[in-house]
Amino acid sequence: MGRQTDFEALDRCNSLRAANLKLIEQAKAIEKCDLEKATSIYIQAIKAIQSYAFITYEKGLVGQLLEEEAEELGACGEVNALDRFTLCLVKLGRPEEAAQYTDNYFKQYRRDLEFNVAKRIEKRVSKALKKPNKGMQADAAKPHG
Numbered sequence: 001m002g003r004q005t006d007f008e009a010l011d012r013c014n015s016l017r018a019a020n021l022k023l024i025e026q027a028k029a030i031e032k033c034d035l036e037k038a039t040s041i042y043i044q045a046i047k048a049i050q051s052y053a054f055i056t057y058e059k060g061l062v063g064q065l066l067e068e069e070a071e072e073l074g075a076c077g078e079v080n081a082l083d084r085f086t087l088c089l090v091k092l093g094r095p096e097e098a099a100q101y102t103d104n105y106f107k108q109y110r111r112d113l114e115f116n117v118a119k120r121i122e123k124r125v126s127k128a129l130k131k132p133n134k135g136m137q138a139d140a141a142k143p144h145g
Helices: 007-030 035-048 062-073 079-091 095-108 110-114 116-130 134-141
Strands: none
Touching: 007 035, 035 079, 062 110, 079 095, 079 116, 095 110, 095 116, 110 116, 110 134
16 A cells, blocks of 8 residues: 555566666776776776666655755765775875765765665775875985085
């Protein structure tokens, strides 16, 4: 009773998400050999979340309740993609970029803040921001003149 599902929208959501999860797995698979390429794939995957995260496929009372819940708690994205992405950026010595993407991501997908992985990401990025830049340390150690 009160439940009406738009199966075309549900199928579209599922197929877009499945394609994006494959993209995330592809990025993860190449992290060890090419961090730069992995980061560009993660950027693409994180941008693609928006194509399906906000598709409404439940109508009626259930749809209304889900919509109210999303307004209150926020939407879910693919926080594991952000986790791997920030890990790559930190390894590449780009913590400011990791911080910016993290802030933007959690503004858009607030519900993911509930997961433990969100705390791990924030801790990783915060710690990386506090570390002095390795390149600057190497330059400071070199004798001048």
